[in-house]
Amino acid sequence: MAASISHSASSFLFIVSFAVLVIFTGSSSAQLSKNFYSKSCPQVFSTVQSVLHSAISKQPRQGASLLRLHFHDCFVNGCDGSVLLDDTPTFTGEKTAAPNNGSIRGFEVVDEIKSEIEKECPGVVSCADILAIVARDSVKILGGPKWDVKLGRRDSKTASFSAANSGVIPPPLSTLSNLINRFQAKGLSTKDMVALSGAHTIGQARCTVFRDRIYNDTNIDSSFAKTRQNTCPRTTGLPGDNRISPLDLKTPTGFDNYYYKDLINQKGLLRSDQQLFNGGSTDSLVKKYSEDTETFYSDFVEAIIKMGDLQPLTGSSGEIRKNCRMVNNQWR
Numbered sequence: 001m002a003a004s005i006s007h008s009a010s011s012f013l014f015i016v017s018f019a020v021l022v023i024f025t026g027s028s029s030a031q032l033s034k035n036f037y038s039k040s041c042p043q044v045f046s047t048v049q050s051v052l053h054s055a056i057s058k059q060p061r062q063g064a065s066l067l068r069l070h071f072h073d074c075f076v077n078g079c080d081g082s083v084l085l086d087d088t089p090t091f092t093g094e095k096t097a098a099p100n101n102g103s104i105r106g107f108e109v110v111d112e113i114k115s116e117i118e119k120e121c122p123g124v125v126s127c128a129d130i131l132a133i134v135a136r137d138s139v140k141i142l143g144g145p146k147w148d149v150k151l152g153r154r155d156s157k158t159a160s161f162s163a164a165n166s167g168v169i170p171p172p173l174s175t176l177s178n179l180i181n182r183f184q185a186k187g188l189s190t191k192d193m194v195a196l197s198g199a200h201t202i203g204q205a206r207c208t209v210f211r212d213r214i215y216n217d218t219n220i221d222s223s224f225a226k227t228r229q230n231t232c233p234r235t236t237g238l239p240g241d242n243r244i245s246p247l248d249l250k251t252p253t254g255f256d257n258y259y260y261k262d263l264i265n266q267k268g269l270l271r272s273d274q275q276l277f278n279g280g281s282t283d284s285l286v287k288k289y290s291e292d293t294e295t296f297y298s299d300f301v302e303a304i305i306k307m308g309d310l311q312p313l314t315g316s317s318g319e320i321r322k323n324c325r326m327v328n329n330q331w332r
């Protein structure tokens with residue numbers, strides 16, 4: 001009798017603690033599904049794709065900028081569209097936090113997509129989901145892997161400058177262990193981190209984020225450093241600070257595995273990039289990805305789907321914003 005009571009008590013405790021674990025890790029995303037809008041907005045994918053296609057053909061970098069927005073959204077209190085909220089006189093959002101200020105872009109493309117979708121299915125498709133679809137389609141349009149994107153996220157009614165500024169998005173001078181820890185804190189493995197960093201196969205970075213690396217690091221190819229120094233002056237100040245260089249030397253508008261080849265050649269642009277191949281635990285994975293595009297692609301897809309699952313608002317939490325830049329009751 002005593003044994004059976006203690007047995008059921010311990011099962012009960014086990015179930016409770018499991019439920020608590022699921023709730024607090026926020027990794028429960030059972031409500032996201034691939035066909036979330038199949039009845040309420042069946043044309044969502046074709047609308048996103050056509051606006052995005054023309055934006056990327058006008059300016060290929062937009063694909064990179066939009067992929068990055070999904071990352072910066074998801075790492076700060078989950079994939080909830082918070083990164084898209086504009087500041088107001090009484091509210092400071094995430095756009096001026098250190099990783100974002102003067103750096104994140106692509107908002108006009110999101111606005112255009114949102115307004116097209118609002119014409120077709122008003123009040124149905126969240127801004128957080130638009131970012132997830134756009135990230136997927138940008139990678140596809142730029143020649144990378146394809147995947148089915150999970151949907152059903154809702155939009156936050158707020159944003160957090162302090163969370164965005166707190167280092168949850170790792171800075172470009174991070175050490176390998178900081179990179180590993182920051183991704184671990186989001187339930188993403190070291191492998192996920194190395195694969196997701198492959199996003200730097202597209203896009204550009206400003207002088208201000210890689211100046212230290214090209215003037216002070218020793219684990220850098222010297223002719224590469226010199227080339228970058230030509231457009232990125234040693235001293236801080238404008239306009240030099242804002243001059244951009246490609247994160248991937250050879251194919252900055254093609255989603256491929258050249259980023260990892262750059263790292264092998266000590267031509268990573270950011271100090272954090274080169275940390276992935278610097279005699280540490282991730283060297284072997286970088287080498288693998290540099291030689292095997294298919295493995296990079298499948299690990300990237302697995303990791304970006306995991307990233308898209310971070311703490312979504314579902315059910316009746318949050319709202320479906322009408323305009324991605326502001327919460328719905330802003331003018332009331």
Ligand code: HEM
Pocket residue numbers: 061063064065066067068071102103104105170171172173174179193196197199200202203204205206207209247270272
């Ligand atoms: C591993 C840690 C990461 C660090 C330290 C990092 C850091 C940075 C920095 C400093 C820039 C340039 C910003 C500027 O010039 O203002 C950048 C650009 C970029 N990042 Fe990351 N990033 C990381 C991971 C990621 C992930 C996971 C993704 C997406 C899955 C991503 C996608 C991008 C893209 C596409 C760009 C180019 C954006 C453009 O051209 O507009 N990054 N990143």
Ligand SMILES: *[C@@H]1O[C@H](CO)[C@@H](O)[C@H](O)[C@H]1NC(C)=O
Pocket residue numbers: 096097101102
């Ligand atoms: C954002 O950047 C602008 C322009 O460089 C600067 O004036 C402003 O102080 C920055 N904001 C924050 C919060 O750092």
Ligand SMILES: *[C@@H]1O[C@H](CO)[C@@H](O)[C@H](O)[C@H]1NC(C)=O
Pocket residue numbers: 211212213215216234235
């Ligand atoms: C190089 O490192 C020194 C010492 O930490 C620092 O004072 C200097 O600002 C750095 N130079 C650049 C260009 O970042």
